[in-house]
Ligand code: SF4
Ligand code: SF4
Ligand code: SF4
C-alpha cells in the first residue's frame with residue numbers, strides 16, 4: 002500500500018465521502034417500527050443455524066475448538082515475559098546466578114533483593130534471593146542485564162496465588178534439580194544473538 | 209575558614225594550553241588535581257612517596273616524557289597530558305594489566321569502584337595484544353581482618369606504600385610471584401614503559417614482610433582502603449555487598465580524639481531484616497588514614513525496640529534529684545553543652561575524669577603561655593621535619609599522632625625523638641634517625657628539660673630553667689648514653705627547619721602537671737618548637753572547652769555511659785537507653801582543633817538526652833539545634849549544624865566543619881619548679897593504657913575487634929607473670945588475664961581502661977602510672 006495519502010496532510014484537498022444515513026426516528030411509533038424491523042431479519046436464523054451446526058460438529062464429529070484451560074494451555078512466544086525462572090548449569094547442576102547484583106540494580110521497580118556471602122569454596126554464594134511480584138512490572142530488564150542468562154522470564158503467567166510469597170524465593174524459581182534435563186535454553190529477552198560467536202574477539206594465547 | 213595560610217611561592221604552569229597556578233615544588237599530578245585537571249594515575253598516594261609502579265601517569269613536560277607523580281612543577285612549564293605516544297603507552301599498560309586478570313567483575317567486591325575497570329573503559333581497551341602463561345595464585349587471609357586475593361592484584365604497591373609511609377608497620381612487601389619470564393621479543397614490539405611495568409608486574413605479588421602467611425600488624429585496614437582493585441578486602445566484607453548498594457553516610461569517627469573523617473556505608477541488613485546496617489567504613493584515604501578501631505569497630509549501635517516511657521519517667525525523676533552527672537568523652541559537643549546547661553540551671557556537678565585532667569592541663573598551659581589552645585595541629589606536625597613525642601604511648605593512645613610521627617620520617621627526611629617509660633619495638637623502626645628514650649615513669653619533666661636544652665635560645669630562658677639544664681646529666685637520667693646521643697643528635701639536626709612536639713595523657717595525669725605545662729610554654733616561647741597536644745579520649749577537648757568540670761562530687765549520681773545510681777547508656781545496659789555515636793547527629797571537637805559534624809547511620813527509636821532536657825530544663829526541638837549555641841568565647845562558632853561541610857577538596861584542603869578560633873596574649877615569664885629526680889617510680893609498675901584498636905566500650909562491642917580486656921605485657925615480662933594475675937593497687941585490686949603484646953618491651957605492664965564498668969580510673973587515681981604488686985592466681 003502506498004503511503005502517499007497518509008503523507009498528504011493537506012486536509013482541504015482530500016476526498017471525503019459523505020455517508021447517506023437515515024435520520025434517527027423521532028416519534029415513539031417510528032422507534033418501535035425500527036426495533037421490530039431490525040430484530041426479525043433472516044440473518045438471525047442464519048446465526049442460529051451456524052451455532053447448531055458447530056454444536057453438532059463438536060459433539061458428534063470431534064471438531065472441538067475450546068482450549069481446556071487450565072488443563073490445556075496455548076503455546077506462548079519465548080519473548081513473553083512471565084514469572085521468572087532461575088536456570089542451572091547443565092553440566093554441574095549448580096545454579097547459574099553468580100550474585101553480581103546487576104538485576105537487583107537495574108530493576109526498575111526495585112523489587113529484587115539478594116543476600117550473598119563468601120562460601121567454603123571461596124566463591125560468592127547467593128544465600129537468598131527474592132523478587133517481590135507485587136511490584137514487578139515484568140519489564141524484562143533483569144533478564145536482559147544478567148550476564149549468565151541465569152534469571153530469565155519463564156512461561157508461567159498465572160500469577161494468582163494465596164500468597165505472593167509462594168513464588169518469590171530462589172528455590173521456587175530455580176529449575177528443580179530432577180528436572181534439569183527438561184530445562185529449556187531461554188530464547189527471549191536478553192538471550193544471546195544467533196551470531197554471537199562471530200562477534201567475540203579471542204584473547205591471545207601465545208604459550 | 210581560618211586555615212593557617214602559609215605563604216607559599218606559586219608558579220605558573222600550562223596544561224594542555226591552559227594556564228594554571230601551582231605551588232612551587234609540587235608534583236605535576238598534585239598540581240593538576242588541585243586545578244581539577246585529570247591525569248590518569250593509579251599507584252600514587254597523596255601524602256606518600258611515589259613508587260612509579262604503574263607508570264600510567266606519563267605526561268609530556270617541556271617536550272620530555274615524565275611521570276607526573278614524581279616530577280615537580282617549574283615556573284613556565286608546559287605540560288601535555290596526552291600525546292599519541294603516551295596514549296599508546298597507556299593503552300598498552302591497561303592491556304597488560306588485563307593479561308591474566310580474572311575479570312570476575314561480576315562477583316568482585318570492587319566492581320563499580322574499581323580503578324582497573326575505570327581505566328580500562330577510560331582508555332577504551334577493547335582488545336588484547338599480549339599474553340603469557342598464568343601462575344597459580346591462591347587467596348588467603350593475612351589476619352583476622354585482611355583478605356588478599358593475589359589473582360586480582362595489579363601490584364600497584366599502594367598497600368605496601370601506605371603501610372610503610374603512613375602507618376609505619378611496613379608489614380607487607382612485594383615478593384616474587386614465580387611467574388614465567390617475559391619473552392624478550394616483547395621488548396622491541398611494545399611501548400617501552402608498558403614493557404618495563406609488565407616485566408615487574410609479572411615477577412611480583414604482595415606478601416606479609418615477616419615471611420609468614422600472616423601480617424601480625426596493627427590491623428588498621430588502610431591497605432584495604434587504598435587497594436584500587438578487589439585484591440585486598442576486609443575479611444568480613446568479602447562478597448557481602450556491591451559498592452553501589454551501599455549508602456555513604458559522612459561522619460566523624462567517635463573512637464579517639466583524632467576524629468577522622470569516615471563514611472559509614474549502610475544497606476538493609478538482609479532480605480528478612482530491612483533495617484539499615486553498617487557493612488563497612490570507608491574514608492577519603494588520600495587525605496586521612498584510619499586505624500583499626502575506626503575502620504572495623506562500627507557496629508556498636510544500641511538496638512532497641514522503641515520508647516520506654518516508664519524508664520523515661522524515672523530518668524526525669526532521677527535528673528530532678530541528681531547531684532552529680534558522671535560521663536566520659538564519647539559524647540558530642542551538643543550533649544556536653546546540654547550537661548553544662550544542667551549544671552547552670554540545676555547546679556549538678558559534672559564529673560569527667562579524662563577531660564578534667566586535660567582541662568586542668570590546658571588551663572595551666574594557657575596561664576603560662578597566653579595561648580588559648582595548643583599551637584600546632586597534627587596536620588602541621590606532619591609538615592614538620594623534626595618531631596618529638598613526650599608522655600604518650602604513641603602506638604596506643606592516638607593512631608594519627610603516630611602516623612604523623614612516622615610520616616615525617618618517611619616523607620620529610622625527618623628525625624624523631626621519642627620519650628616514653630614503656631619500651632616499644634615499633635617506633636624506632638619508623639626511621640633511621642629516630643632516637644627513643646625509655647625513661648623512668650615520673651621523669652617527664654626531664655624529657656621536656658632536655659628538649660628545651662636542645663632547642664631553646666638560652667638567652668630567652670629564665671634562671672629557674674637555665675639552672676636545670678645540664679644536658680649530659682639529663683640524658684643519663686632519661687636512660688640514654690650522653691656521648692652516643694650527642695653524636696646522633698648532630699646528625700639528626702642536619703637540614704631541619706620545622707620542629708614539632710606532641711604531648712599526651714601521661715602529662716595530664718601527672719602530679720607535676722602544672723610544671724610540665726609551664727615547661728611546654730617555656731619551650732614554645734624560647735625555641736622554634738611548636739606543640740600539639742593529644743586529648744586523652746574522643747571529645748575530651750570539646751568537653752574541656754564546653755563544660756565546667758568538677759574534681760570531686762558525691763550524692764545521687766547519674767552515669768552517662770559510666771557508673772552511677774541511675775544509668776543512661778548507649779550500650780544497652782543502663783536504666784534508660786541512649787543512642788550510640790553512630791545513631792546520633794552532632795559535632796565533635798578533635799585534636800586538630802576542628803569541630804567536625806557526624807551523622808546518624810543507624811536508626812534509633814528511643815529517647816535522647818535532648819528529650820530529658822526538655823522535661824527538666826530547656827531544650828530546642830533537635831539535638832543539633834544546640835550546635836549554634838556552643839560557647840563562642842571558647843573558640844566555637846555560632847553556626848548551624850546543617851551548614852557544616854564534611855569533606856576534602858581536590859587539592860587536599862580539609863573542608864570539614866570549622867577550626868576553633870584561638871587567641872594569644874602576652875604573659876609574664878613563669879617560674880619553673882625544680883625537677884626532682886627522686887620522684888621517678890620504682891618497682892613493679894602498671895600503666896593505664898589500651899591495646900591498639902581499643903578505645904572504649906564501643907570499640908569493644910564491635911565484632912571485628914578482638915583485643916581483650918587483660919594485662920598487656922612484653923613477651924619477656926609475660927613469661928614471668930603466668931597466665932592470670934591479680935594486680936593490687938593502693939586503691940584496690942583487679943584480676944586479669946595476661947596478654948602478650950609483641951611490640952612492648954621492658955617491665956611495665958599495661959592495664960586497659962576501655963571498659964567503663966571496671967572503674968580503672970579509680971585504681972589509677974590522678975596518675976597514669978602506679979606501683980602495684982602482681983601475683984599469679
Ligand atoms: S522484570 Fe523488571 S520489574 Fe520485574 S524483577 Fe525484572 S527488572 Fe524488576
Ligand atoms: S578487580 Fe576490578 S577489574 Fe578485576 S574483577 Fe574486580 S572489579 Fe573487575
Ligand atoms: S593488593 Fe591492591 S593495593 Fe596492594 S599491590 Fe595489589 S592491587 Fe595494589
Ligand code: SF4
Nearest residue numbers: 371425427428429431
Ligand atoms: S592493616 Fe594496616 S598495618 Fe596491617 S598491612 Fe594493612 S596497612 Fe599495614
Ligand code: SF4
Nearest residue numbers: 461464467468499502
Ligand atoms: S580511632 Fe582515632 S585514629 Fe582511629 S579512625 Fe577513629 S579517630 Fe581515627
Ligand code: FES
Nearest residue numbers: 251262263265277
Ligand atoms: S601514578 Fe605515577 S607512576 Fe603510578
